[in-house]
Amino acid sequence: MTAAADRPRPPVMSDVARAAGVSHQTVSRVLNDHPNVRGETRARVLDAIDRLGYRRNLVARALVTSRSRTLGVVSFDTTLYGPASTIYGIEQAARTAGYFVSIVSLKSIDAASVRDAIGYLAEQGVDGVVVVAPQRSAARALESLPPGLPAVAVEGSHSADVSVVCIDQVEGARLATRHLLDLGHETVWHVSGPSDWLEAEGRHEGWRGVLREAGRPVPEVLPGDWSPRAGYEAGRRLAAMAEVTAVFLANDQMALGALRAFTEAGVKVPEQISIVGFDDIPESEFFSPPLTTVRQDFDVVGRHSIEVLLRQIDTAGPDTYERLVVRPRLVERASTWSVM
Template sequence: MMADVARLAGVSHQTVSRVLNDHPNVRAETRIRVMDAIDRLGYRRNLVARALVTRHSRTLGVVSFDTTLYGPASTVYGIEQAARAAGYFVSIVSLKSIDRAGVRDALDYLAEQAVDGIVVVAPQRSAARALADLPAGIPVVAVEGGEAGDVSTVSVDQVEGARLVTEHLLGLGHGTVWHVSGPSDWLEAEGRIQGWRAALSDAGREAPEVLSGDWSPRSGYEAGRRLAGMEGVTAVFVANDQMALGVLRAFAEEGVRVPGRISVAGFDDIPESEFFSPPLTTVRQDFAAVGRRSIEVLLRRIETREQWVREAFVVPPELVIRASTSPA
């Protein structure tokens, strides 16, 4: 412990502390002597004791949902990188299902651990609602979350992304665009539906019935079977790339040529999309940027005790055009 180092260096424990914290008022020679003692003893400061007195753990909590999926995994990755770069640890709680109680528990759990702040990746309405009753006093930022509660949010502009693909398809001359959506509880699913609807109505087209899936390739496959059997479908916007893969599979089985007979577009731009058959037109989300941004926002709140203003940061999506879409 610190006292040992102090003894070996012939100084007081406080001086050792000063060296460790880069306090200016330490003579260069003393500093060297202390440093020397530190690595002679292989001393490593005890951050727990430090956290006790400073009341800062330099740990951030992250609550996320199924970090097995590409989106959340990438976001969490971005968060972790940014946090570590800023000298913070990241403690993760990954929920199986996001319901209000689950989120509450996770937040409590993290609060107990005395994290300095929390990032909640809350893509579901139910999760967003749980943010209404937060443990008091801990800064929180929501990623991909809704407007619930008194919390700043960072997210990719889903509406805009959906609008981009839909307009792309309409621009190719398709009379209308069908949509396979995500589960209705998800804010992202909702945003994509909104953008799709908006683009259609701006073009004076009527929105066809929405087919809905659960993000999984299988649900896309099932939607694809239905679409293949329908008349006059020439363009489909699928709410994520995994489901789009399922759609493509169903079309392949049914002998529906893509993009020959039906154009298909996805959302996310997972690494695989470029190699689907055919390569998938999709919307790229910069998850890393979202992660970075959320940490920025959170740290600003933590480090400056500034007057709190609720903000909503939006990261722009990017349309990636590949071979799965073509003129009508």
């Protein structure tokens, strides 16, 4: 007898039904979360599933329902805190909804790469896709989605014909800038993110808008690339400028670099310069001093993204395009103080 013959076969749905003392149809209703199953019966079926180690045959299920129960996600540079946290939130929300996730992570975010990734996922039979599209090039690629494929863009462009879930980057920057002005600073300097990022654009817009509304000087923007190195280089320049008393950096990693530059230059934070970051990465509260920053709720973004996508899937495509905006909030710590 061969080793394969000795190996026990995996349990099937009829085994679960027999172990739970119910019909095959009842097991199917439990697996599909049908409401017309008594709580006691549902618990008995779930217990049998756990004891037997039963796993659904997703291929067979897809043939019956025309659904793969798999969602595609396109993203890039998952080493950055924002994209990584967004993907995690999407994956957790999909799993809660009973879906698997297939992720394509791109090295570059040009339109051709995004189109190829979406095409690949469509060929795999995913029920819909979420595209983490924080750059203009990715947003443009969404304009040529395969017909009939449900899709949602996270941090996508306002103009693309696709549903979007995003965090209000403009409002986050306004919170940061208002906070510094309310502390008595004459103006606020800004270290921006990369120019092709929609998030960087929104944060720059919010910062500039508050200064103009308040009738305050709008200083020259110092360009950055999200990295601590960029923040460090900007911090060295700012530390040498006596008129600088407040800085809003477009993310926390750049704020970390700026803190290092200020320390090396003998500039005290917050006594001489107050700084605010953006993201509220887990390390922010352990910076020296702990960083005042703007928190983005990536779990909420993930949940809304999946909810919008599933609405499209359930209606066989979007009747209307949705745009859901998640509000950020300011987290005040010790890197800012009043000069009044």
